[in-house]
Amino acid sequence: MKVGFLVCIWFVLCGCCMGRFVVEKNSLRVTSPDSIKEVYECAIGNFGVPQYGGTMVGNVMYPKTNQKSCKNFSDFDVFYKSKPGGMPVFLLVDRGDCFFTLKAWNAQQAGAGAILVADDRVEPLITMDTPEEEDAKADYLQDITIPSALISKSLGDSIKKELSKGEMVNINLDWREALPHPDDRVEYEFWTNSNDECGPKCESQREFVKHFKGAAQILEQKGYTQFSPHYITWYCPEAFILSKQCKSQCINHGRYCDPDPEQDFSKGYDGKDVVLQNLRQACFFKVANESGKPWLWWDYVTDFAIRCPMKEKKYTKECADQVIKSLGFDVKQIEKCVGDPEADTDNPVLKAEQDTQIGKGARGDVTILPTLIINNRQYRGKLDKGAVLKAICSGFEETTEPAICLTEEIETNECLESNGGCWQDKAANITACQDTFRGRVCECPVVQGVKFVGDGYTHCEASGALRCEINNGGCWKGTQNGRAYSACIDDHTKGCKCPPGFKGDGVNSCEGM
Template identity: 85%
Template sequence: MKIKLGFLLVNLMMVWLDCCMGRFVVEKNSLKVTSPDKLKDTYECAIGNFGIPQYGGTLVGAVIYPKSNQKACKTFDDDASFKSKPGSLPIFLLADRGDCYFTLKAWNAQNAGAAAILVADDRVEPLITMDTPEEEDARADYLQNITVPSALISKSLGDSIKKALSNGDMVNINLDWREALPHPDERVEYEFWTNSNDECGPKCESQIDFVKSFKGVAQILERKGYTQFTPHYITWYCPEAFTLSKQCKSQCINHGRYCAPDPDQDFNKGYDGKDVVVQNLRQACLYKVANESGKPWLWWDYVTDFAIRCPMKDKKYTKECADQVIQSLGVDLKQIDKCIGDPTADVDNTILKTEQEAQIGKGSRGDVTILPTLVINNRQYRGKLDKGAVLKAICSGFEETTEPDVCLSEEIETNECLENNGGCWQDKAANITACKDTFRGRVCQCPIVQGVKFSGDGYTHCEASGSLRCEINNGGCWRKTQNGRTYSACIDDHTKGCKCPPGFKGDGVNNCEDIDECKAKTACQCPECKCKNTWGSYDCSCSGNLLYMREHDTCISKDVSAEVSWGFVWVIILGLAAAGVGGYAVYKYRIRRYMDSEIRAIMAQYMPLDNQPEDPVHHSHGNV
């Protein structure tokens, strides 16, 4: 009897996980029954590992339990359509577990128009993860086309829903994935557990297609520091008793330490499992070298290019082809070869040993036993590897309102803003809205437009603020151009509000009316003045040969400026003349008096003056 050692290695890997205290974690989301009242509560349900869960969002629907084909193992007749009608809730199909694969139930429900499928367990047990079929059964073409979200519910909840429906009650349910993944901060850490094998049918093909389609988004997130991405690879070990067997030698490297199943399950032809292990190791080493050089996103380029240039079907799954791809990306080939080491040596490989240890679940994350698997913020992603679905899941790992712009791409936005602007504030004239579509649903948040921040509650009003506020829709204020003149009620500074400019009156927002200064008699009031109102101002003129002075509101002669000038000159001349005469008179008067007093003093020394008495003779000077 021929033994396929690939299957044996998988079973041994399960034993190894058990002995190392490994565990598989069932990822869950919440299910809230909103009606009828007797069932109102929040329940847990297990996310299926197929379809597209709405990570970060919610889905509301009405439950239908079909009268026939209750296990949904057969296609539904045309008269059993579950498509929702306009104005009604989407339909959630409730199906019983058993008789066929979970994926077939989901596929039949999707083709019948259901928006989601709820599978009721048929036994009392903890919730399990609904997975895709294994091996040959996994090659069914429909598996990669399932898009409806799925959830396994407990037997007790399923029975309660069936009973309520049989009583004529409408059962409405809200499937909520908002807390299915943690979102603690502004950066998301995620891992991608993958495999370089491209000969495993639709699952491998979908994995390669995902890497190709998601590469651009992943590199944007990584380059800008929004995420921290790490690729991982699953390997198994060969039991020591079988390390010298043909099977282990063809599927393992490093003396049976690191193994992978044979790609085509035939040990006599094609590529072997050890070829897959070495290529996995090369990809892991490329990431290590690229990450150390500050360019971890090159991993996506390498994996994509290798899948295109070096496929197994073309017999190019070789080191030579891989080296060409590496060199084209400018990565140091010698460092990668050094990292890979000698696959034939009987020693541990640091990279692969670390990978095996990482497979064991830690904290909230369970063991990684399914390929491919995404782990986002230490929680395993469930569902189809679809670009939009995975991006939505990664975006749900960001703290709310810190999501990068790529999270608002058309592929994952909810488009709630398209209807009634999502109930948010909107300025239709300026095409500005506070409604913002996110993968979590719409939020009403006042925007920032061309560097101008709007503030408000986002629902009833948003108002521009800051020094550039008038550049955006004139700050929401009144503005009008007429007769070649433009007036605005926006105050272009850091203040808020609107104020009609001088010459106008009004609220400054909806209206500013011209003030008739002539009628109001607030200008042009001089007797000779003639007033004419203009838009935003007025014109005032004077009769005759007179000129109007606006600042003094008066009329003066047009020649008055010349007369004033000559009169001023004459005043100066006459003033100078008077000053000269006065000065001469003072000079003559004071000098004359001074000279007279001096002459009198001199003459008084030699003769008595007429107005002075004669001195008496004194003899006290001695004898002659």
């Protein structure tokens, strides 16, 4: 068994695996003054919203105070919002003393159109990243919208020198070639995880999948994209295969492992539970893809996240099987693909996933979750439907973009097939399936002022004072001696109760005594 891919014994706790990381760059052109007029490289940050497919022109300003942008500029009564008709301000700040994301947020709050961070050392450009997990709970992280770029120390010094002489420094940021467009179809990968207990990153990933799936499904159904989901797993070092850590976090005798969700081996779910759910999701995609409907993967993972959360102890095979069945798939096909997790052999699906993790060409090794790869380039920026859709659309040649790249006035029509896997009352023609641009959602409806309550997938029932007006509240009704009787309790309670003189369950039958 190969173990060279892993370089940390305690990968099960910290996921500290070294990989070949590629810094994504874009062009920065200084258009004035003539003394520094040239094209330079800059590194795209892993936050904010890069203007994929476009350009942005601005005037550079370097603050007299708060030069590292670690404090709110309003504390110094300094603002950088451009006046109507003026070019955006590109705020140049120095590296150091606080997170890159805080620098960007303070610049954005001050009105800057973009932020340039000047390196404080002579070195190859790096990717500015979001804080580590324990520091990633700041509310502002998901609200950063301005583009950011790291520039070299020498360029930063040159710009500062020109500004100190009173020269105006104009810069053109160009993202048009950040993503290549080799053909008329965009190919992209989403590296994800079924674990929902990893903090803010899990929460943002779950929200992204829920909101992006409608657009993803439209692009896939019309043949504009070829999408594939992927899952990261690690090898257990051969010397530790029999350890408690590897046994609780790995399947197939240490070949495929994931960290413990709670980082506590004595409670909750284990890493191997996550590996199995990841494998089940990968197998669902494989089966759906073979049936010609790969886009249903988005429904599966969205529904699983809603119906089978870890916190409610529903992160189980049984719950996953219910979701699979609701989408019209054969559970046995998925089980065949999953195989035997106790077998001392390679699992074909997970083996292929590990091989795919290794970077090729312009793409580095995938070691961080979540990660998007678009046309073999790692996406940089906010994990947000609009930002990601813009990045995917920039992968098309100009003027060949699909309509969804130009408008959001579109529905998915997923409810037309198998009612989208949602609850419905055929007799009353009521359904929980709703088509939106986000994709179909299963939400109990409001009908004629009566609100239905339930999970939207397996059941919805009328509630409130008027509930008996809709399909008799789902209760029994009948006639005896020419008089109509009902088991629906027409008040603010819910439930069915046979009327006086009758006995039964109130739902299916009531018989006169």
